[in-house]
Amino acid sequence: MHDNKDEVARRVRIAARALGRAGLVHAYGHCSARTGTESFLVCPSMPMALTPVGATCKSVPVHGDLPEGVLGEVRLHQQIYARHLQAGGVVRFMGPNMMALAALGRVPQPRHGFGCYFQPGVGLWDDPQLIRDDSRAVGAIDAMGQGRALLMRGNGAVVWGESIEAATVLAWYLEDMCRIELVALQTGLADTAPIIPEAEAETRATRAGRIIERMWDHMTAGDPELATS
Template structure:
């Protein structure tokens, strides 16, 4: 296993905690080859230490001992989506609040366009700790970038783990905008939602969008100087 894979895993884990996207629960992972992915240890993401290493999980077969039950969500998504190289299972507060209203954020500003027209909402409230349910969640995710789990946070994907971490920040910011506009919506005022064409043009990776967000997410981390 490459040392840099564990390094990126640790950076992403702590970034989720540093920016309020995960607390005592959650996990992040990255694909390492065609048949395996690396997932964070079963501890709060903000507490992942510089000595910690991830656990290698096979795409075929049962989860290894000690791996958290919802890691099966990662496994099913990697099985179905060859384009996905990283996943964040998190609890962003604005995303959680919207899910309690049966809503997910629309494409109302730049960051929201990465999920246009909006992420799907998994309606069940139980934690996903059964293989069959994990398959259903992955099926509902489809080709979307993220899926919101009602009252349980979200699962966010990316081409790499760095991209997935950036998408997680984008998702929470989109939910923040949606929440801020709820009073206006209640007053009968309509938001200027991006058209499909506008969203496709805005949801770009050009210009170092993801690289700069990764720098922002990791800035100040004890291991960040090694990667800078």
Template sequence: MSLPAGRQPLPVLQQRVRIVSRALARHGLVGAWGHCSARIDENRFLVCAAKPMGQIGSHDDGVIVNVDQPLPEGVLGEVRIHQRIYARRQDVGGICRVMPPITMALSTLKRVPKPRHGVGAFIADCQFWDDPRLLRDDSLADELAIEIANEDALVMRGNGAVTVGGSIEEAMCKAWCLEDAARIERYVSDLSDDLSQSLLSKDEVLARQVSSGRVFERLWEYLTAGDPEPLDESLAFPSESEVWL
């Protein structure tokens, strides 16, 4: 039995953060900008190296950050978003700050993807942050953490998105689901002027929010396929009982 995700040895956590970083870049969810992190314990988390995530190599370790202390030297300013979310959400074990292009395009119209297909059900309550500024001060980061509330995704107007999960792997999967929902949103908008008819009902959303049957495990395998630093299979994707708590 592997250790819970947030209690694994630091070298294992470093590896997981590197693999997620490269996967996000490989699938176009980040470019020059973006970052991800995994919680270590109640007061600390590990954020990826401050460089384009697709260029993070096997020796590019992340930096340990305290939830309630100033950011360490060399850590990107928007990592304070992670600080504020971890401080407010004890259920969160991983965070991804991403720049998915279709989601970004919708956000400039003050729109977020709606649940119109099965994958979209996983981000059905996506929140919207109506402010294009970078979040480089504590007060703005606090406001964003309040806005995301207990949901798994928040879209920032013209400025990407934030997804969270019980583990960094789950947060990455939610980022992919968000962009896939945005892709469907774009296609549906091209096909019809009446977008209400394609929405999933609340009951349909609940019925589709099922992750059993290796739903996220398969998505993890798809997103990380070809990574140069394969993770031990026993640690490949934390089960529900192995999230950081």
């Protein structure tokens, strides 16, 4: 875990802008990074691509009420951090391919390399309402199970990783996984196209070779706060 909150906040802001540039968020969406077992920092409540350099990231308790000014669906982050002590970052996003697949009430299957990083599978929360109360947040993350990703029908997705960098990259991976699934559906091959078996998927989901780091570098290239690294 990172104890320097200024450094954690900088990384959260960089992630927010990267997600915006990648088209994974627009006016809506949020990301966060853990600062300890009982707290995390969330990006400002504004369009993420517009996050200013040095903007304040609010501290949120893992357990308890949301601070004033923090978006209601940050309850999803609370549930993830409470259940997964290894979770260091969370991203709530609305990529176009993922939104289309979620609206169909479908989850993507591991058909290509990026899809292998979500074993034992992507969860589905079959409710289009915004998650702005604790009971819905609990139900949604229950539906995620032991996986790292959840599609919410008509309402986007949430992913978590060991760090804010990993969570940001996994958001990109999930969007691409949904793109492949939509192609399978559009071609009529969804029922016959190959799915990568669990054992093969676990082997393919390597973190060696700076897999996460290289995609993070790609997504954050040119960010104004990288110069302070």
